[in-house]
Amino acid sequence: MQRLRRVAVAAMVAVLAATGVTACGGDDGEDGSGAKVLKLWHYEGANSAMGVAWDKAIEIFKQEHTGVEVRFERKAFEQIQQNAAMIINSSEGPDVMEYNKGNATAGLLSSQGLLTDLTAQATKRGWDKTLSPSLQTTARYDDKGVMGSGNWFGVPNYGEYVTVYYNKDLFTKYGVQVPTTLDEMTTAMDTFVGKGVTPLGTAGAEYPAGQLFYQLALARADRTFVDNYQLYKHPVDFHADPLSFGAETFADWVRKGYVSKDAASAKAEDMGTAFIAGKTPMIVSGSWWYGRFKDEIKFDWDTFLFPGNTLNAGSSGNIWVVPASSKAKDLAYDFIDITMRPEIQALIANNGGVPVAGDPAQVSDPKDRKLIEDFNKISAQDGLAFYPDWPVPGYYDVLVAGLQSLINQSKSPDQVLDAIAKPYQDGVAEIKRN
Structure with a gap:
């Protein structure tokens, strides 16, 4: 599988070169004019629980990172699903994006070297403490792209x-x-x-x-x-x-x-x-x-x-990933961390979503609160199968x-x-x- 995946990556690079799209790297988060930019993609609806919460996370990010332009694009699920490998390895790709968890998606890209290893950030920022073992399963992948062990290549913030x-x-x-x-x-x-x-x-x-x-x-x-x-x-x-x-x-x-x-x-x-x-x-x-x-x-x-x-x-919901080609990795880590904050988790909960670190006491609607309590019960007993x-x-x-x-x-x-x-x-x- 590793040999085949290396061949696939080489073929993809050839396609990118032929189409005039080039891969790029670095962590400065600057565009060609020297301005600092964070490019962010996800496919949640604007009125969905995650869409509402992540809009607020973008607002907080801007307040805390003056001088950084956030270029957010809402993509179709199928667009990211079908073309993720080519897109994120190009200069047109995002710095941070929502992506499908699982062996055939995030696992595959991680094994191809297309996603940033987030293990050090997970430890530094406490994500490894916030997420239960069963939630961590979809965040971690081994060298064959099989979930459940190995390094962190994604971070879920809803379930x-x-x-x-x-x-x-x-x-x-x-x-x-x-x-x-x-x-x-x-x-x-x-x-x-x-x-x-x-x-x-x-x-x-x-x-x-x-x-x-x-x-x-x-x-x-x-x-x-x-x-x-x-x-x-x-x-x-x-x-x-x-x-x-x-x-x-x-x-x-x-x-x-x-x-x-x-x-x-x-x-x-x-x-x-x-x-x-x-x-x-x-x-x-x-x-x-x-x-x-x-x-x-x-x-x-x-x-x-x-x-x-x-x-x-x-399981966890879909995960935030940072492409290996991201030019603004530190900014991407900061944005992911904001989505794990209590106020963002509460927004997910109060709009009908299931936060990974939600406090039922912060949820006003009784049905919403029960939804979170039941998820927390399952997660706490390592019950996500x-x-x-x-x-x-x-x-x-x-x-x-x-x-x-x-x-x-x-x-x-x-x-x-x-x-x-x-x-x-x-x-x-x-x-x-x-």
Whole structure:
């Protein structure tokens, strides 16, 4: 992999030279006229929790760095995702930018030498103390670009996690209590089914079904499993717990009518809009829905953590990275540090986001406060287990196909586990070979 990546970098440099775009370095942060400049890119919406908070961080940065011009550009997610390597190695690139966490993105660029090692800054500025071990996983990458160990190449300042959204009005109507264990969850769903109501919305055509399967597996998992599955510490047996429990329980929930067979063709948006319309008692999905639900839902609703789990799907949000070609690295470090301050973390929290260092006492809205408290609880117990499709390239599509087969009952749990095991094992073997 290292040899191939060096060849890829050489080819990219050749493309840059051919197009007249040249790489540059240095830390003076000056443009051609000698003025000090910080070029900053991210792809969050202006009215999103992160967009609001980072606008304030830019304002503070300007106040504290008189004479420095901040050139902020909001980029499309796909623009950065598809062209990051070429862009950040050119004179047109930013000094600091938001980028996707994970092996195939930040990990790949770090292994190619395109990102600045932030380890010394993490220690100096206390980021290593602020972020829990599971949050640090997506900040650190080894020399092969595999997350979880090695040096710091990014810094997250917000988080995300999978939780259960529920319609309080429907729970009241049918006399259902909020469950605190998996057994109580099945009892609650039995009550809804008995009243002719499908209790749990999901989406087989996209990520939600995979996350539900993973949450069920995590009910029988520990950190050793997560490290083996996500970080390749030891081989994973797909026909043993916790993965077998996840597949068998998921299939059982479909047979019992907890999940509609029609969900096999549903997309995440279908699941979300059905919940917004008040048609679904519960969905299991990410904190990224929270802000939209808060804006659009007219009935009484709330959230609870997947009952009984100490591990939950989730991770840091995307990360701030400093390209190796940055001309203003010290300024970039200062900006990242500002986004970790209490006032910026509070802005994220009070606008429906999940700060990595948020103080619930500083959050005015009770629902917002609960969102932060639940995340802090998971993070404090090292309970972020990342996402089921992360381990190897292309695994998202493998899981979607497998879970659709469970929902429409075209394959048994054992057959689905066979189908998702081989691509995982082949992918891990390829990574380890290189």
